[in-house]
Amino acid sequence: MKYAVRTAKVIAAALGLAAIAAPALAQQGLDEPFQKPFKESLAGKTVAYVPVAMNFDLTEGWYAGMKKELEPFGVKFEIRDPNWNTNAGAQAVTSLISEKPAVMVIHNPDVQTYAKLLQRAENEGIYVIQINMGSAYRSSAFVGANWIEIGEKDTEAVVKACQGKSNKIAVVQGALSAAASAYTLKGVENVLAKHPEIKVVSSQAADWDAAKAKAITQTVLKQNPDLCGIVGFWDGMDIGTAAAVKEAGLTGKVFVATSGGGERKGACELVKSGAFDLNLSYDVPTQAAQMAGTIKWLLSSGAKAGSIKGSEYTTLIPITKENADSQTACWNLSDLKK
Amino acid sequence: MKRLRFNQQEIVFAVFAVLFLAFSIFLRGFLTPENMLTLLQNVAVLGILGLAMAIVVIGRGIDISLIAALAVPPGLVLQMVQNGHSLPASLLTAVLLTIAFGLVNGWLIAYAEVPSLFATLATGLLLAGLGQAALFQLDVVQWSDGMKGFERLGQGTILGIPTSIVMFAIACVVVAFLLRQTRWGAYIYAIGDNPYAARVTGIPSRPIIVLQYVVAALIGCFAGLVMAASVNSMPTRVFNSTLIYDVILVVVLGGIGLSGGRGGVLNVIIGTLLIGTMLNGMTIMDISYAGQNLVKGVVLLLAVITDSFLNPRNEETAQQGDI
Numbered sequence: 001m002k003y004a005v006r007t008a009k010v011i012a013a014a015l016g017l018a019a020i021a022a023p024a025l026a027q028q029g030l031d032e033p034f035q036k037p038f039k040e041s042l043a044g045k046t047v048a049y050v051p052v053a054m055n056f057d058l059t060e061g062w063y064a065g066m067k068k069e070l071e072p073f074g075v076k077f078e079i080r081d082p083n084w085n086t087n088a089g090a091q092a093v094t095s096l097i098s099e100k101p102a103v104m105v106i107h108n109p110d111v112q113t114y115a116k117l118l119q120r121a122e123n124e125g126i127y128v129i130q131i132n133m134g135s136a137y138r139s140s141a142f143v144g145a146n147w148i149e150i151g152e153k154d155t156e157a158v159v160k161a162c163q164g165k166s167n168k169i170a171v172v173q174g175a176l177s178a179a180a181s182a183y184t185l186k187g188v189e190n191v192l193a194k195h196p197e198i199k200v201v202s203s204q205a206a207d208w209d210a211a212k213a214k215a216i217t218q219t220v221l222k223q224n225p226d227l228c229g230i231v232g233f234w235d236g237m238d239i240g241t242a243a244a245v246k247e248a249g250l251t252g253k254v255f256v257a258t259s260g261g262g263e264r265k266g267a268c269e270l271v272k273s274g275a276f277d278l279n280l281s282y283d284v285p286t287q288a289a290q291m292a293g294t295i296k297w298l299l300s301s302g303a304k305a306g307s308i309k310g311s312e313y314t315t316l317i318p319i320t321k322e323n324a325d326s327q328t329a330c331w332n333l334s335d336l337k338k
Numbered sequence: 339m340k341r342l343r344f345n346q347q348e349i350v351f352a353v354f355a356v357l358f359l360a361f362s363i364f365l366r367g368f369l370t371p372e373n374m375l376t377l378l379q380n381v382a383v384l385g386i387l388g389l390a391m392a393i394v395v396i397g398r399g400i401d402i403s404l405i406a407a408l409a410v411p412p413g414l415v416l417q418m419v420q421n422g423h424s425l426p427a428s429l430l431t432a433v434l435l436t437i438a439f440g441l442v443n444g445w446l447i448a449y450a451e452v453p454s455l456f457a458t459l460a461t462g463l464l465l466a467g468l469g470q471a472a473l474f475q476l477d478v479v480q481w482s483d484g485m486k487g488f489e490r491l492g493q494g495t496i497l498g499i500p501t502s503i504v505m506f507a508i509a510c511v512v513v514a515f516l517l518r519q520t521r522w523g524a525y526i527y528a529i530g531d532n533p534y535a536a537r538v539t540g541i542p543s544r545p546i547i548v549l550q551y552v553v554a555a556l557i558g559c560f561a562g563l564v565m566a567a568s569v570n571s572m573p574t575r576v577f578n579s580t581l582i583y584d585v586i587l588v589v590v591l592g593g594i595g596l597s598g599g600r601g602g603v604l605n606v607i608i609g610t611l612l613i614g615t616m617l618n619g620m621t622i623m624d625i626s627y628a629g630q631n632l633v634k635g636v637v638l639l640l641a642v643i644t645d646s647f648l649n650p651r652n653e654e655t656a657q658q659g660d661i
Binding site: 022055056057060083084176200202203204205207209210214215216218219220222223236239240242243246247265266268303333334 | 624
């Protein structure tokens with residue numbers, strides 16, 4: 001009882017003190033205790049970025065977006081551009097491990113090549129963020145599209161468009177070695193398993209190449225003029241697919257579904273022109289912001305590299321005729337670079 | 339007694355005929371006029387490139403940089419128009435760039451006497467690198483409104499025939515005329531057959547070699563424009579693809595010996611037809627990617643083996659650089 005009275009007195013005294021002190025503090029400003037360590041944990045740190053290649057909308061967009069977010073905090077950026085060469089990429093990752101950047105942002109060319117290297121990097125204390133194409137090793141973070149979901153949604157749209165028509169569809173795959181292509185194909189298969197009435201008349205790899213995609217689609221359309229839909233795996237390649245459909249005079253009759261990073265010229269403009277009926281966008285600026293956010297969080301957390309692991313799958317934006325005109329559905333690389 | 343002998347051109351033509359016949363009989367939908375046009379259309383760009391390569395190979399050289407000439411100047415046209423320049427100005431710039439590129443190639447090979455394989459390997463990398471680093475914003479240069487109308491170079495039809503086939507035909511006629519009807523063409527054959535003899539007889543061999551590479555680069559640029567028009571964009575990354583091997587394949591398979599001095603436009607057409615028939619037939623059959631490579635490899639091996647079996651190498655005519 002005596003004890004309780006004493007406690008109450010202490011509380012009262014403390015409250016009184018606080019009442020006196022609070023206005024004084026307000027005049028002097030209140031120090032936010034976490035921002036300084038945050039700034040210190042970012043300043044002067046190096047982030048190394050290894051895409052499969054620069055010079056295309058996705059990788060340029062990610063780079064510009066991350067740079068914009070992180071450079072004001074004194075983060076240094078380093079690009080290693082393997083230019084589609086998997087060996088060069090593996091070498092770049094290996095040499096980066098000995099250079100010890102704080103974070104590595106890795107865009108995998110396939111599931112296996114970098115997997116062991118990335119594990120080694122995290123053992124050495126480097127945070128590894130894998131983007132859009134993951135590897136067999138799960139690192140601190142994955143930020144990117146869910147390819148299986150893309151395959152499923154594109155195929156669902158094509159199946160729906162085929163209702164009451166021939167039920168014949170074609171699939172234009174990317175490169176066989178690419179994980180993104182294989183995962184997307186799995187998504188396609190998932191949906192087709194539920195729709196036995198759909199007949200796939202052609203499922204071929206066009207190597208991410210617009211000219212090859214066009215050649216394949218032309219031949220397929222000549223054999224199957226009643227084709228009702230095409231599932232394409234990347235809008236940069238499916239320009240060719242769409243060109244073949246247009247030349248056959250079947251625009252609007254053959255439903256073309258594809259996916260991509262949502263850059264205005266490659267996505268919205270082509271949906272507007274009727275080349276694509278659906279383009280699932282994994283909105284590169286949002287992805288870049290998520291990557292930058294993850295880097296900020298990891299650096300300021302002080303967590304041991306590889307001790308925590310999580311994923312941020314991208315929320316897809318379906319671009320169709322309805323929203324292709326809007327300002328927000330697509331993005332311009334030139335704006336992002338400003 | 340006269341022995342029956344075939345040359346490579348006839349063998350390849352026979353392989354083509356057998357394949358074509360087999361596909362026509364066993365493959366429904368192969369032997370239709372529409373499919374025949376598609377077949378040709380799909381290999382038109384490859385055929386045009388084959389013509390460029392043929393000119394150089396007949397003159398006993400090789401041009402590995404052809405794909406750079408296909409990708410970079412046409413890419414520049416699309417990029418410049420995208421940036422707001424007019425189409426004629428952009429085209430002119432691209433043609434000038436192509437000519438300059440051909441001149442550099444030719445000078446290196448004819449005057450600096452760098453072997454053509456190495457010279458064009460290096461210049462091709464240089465031009466592709468220049469494109470990536472300085473000229474293009476993105477790998478795939480998109481079509482823009484300023485290019486309106488120009489897509490007719492690669493899309494649509496002329497008198498019912500797809501335009502790219504017509505372009506291939508025009509290129510064939512032009513190259514055939516150059517090689518067979520002009521003095522320069524005769525000089526190219528002479529240089530390819532025996533460069534030293536050609537020089538001794540007073541043929542201006544160095545300027546002719548330069549000319550070959552300029553013409554090849556220009557044809558490459560033309561092929562690139564047709565390709566860009568046909569897919570409404572220029573995927574400049576095509577430089578990293580294996581297209582150059584397909585081009586060499588068309589030429590060699592058609593029967594233009596790499597040792598120079600032999601062959602002509604007809605050989606390119608035959609080589610192109612064979613590749614086109616194989617690709618088309620396998621696409622209709624929906625053969626997997628790996629399977630297609632396997633079939634391509636086997637057919638080509640067969641053609642080459644049969645050739646070396648029927649036409650054994652002659653020590654007297656074999657030349658250094660023969661492959």
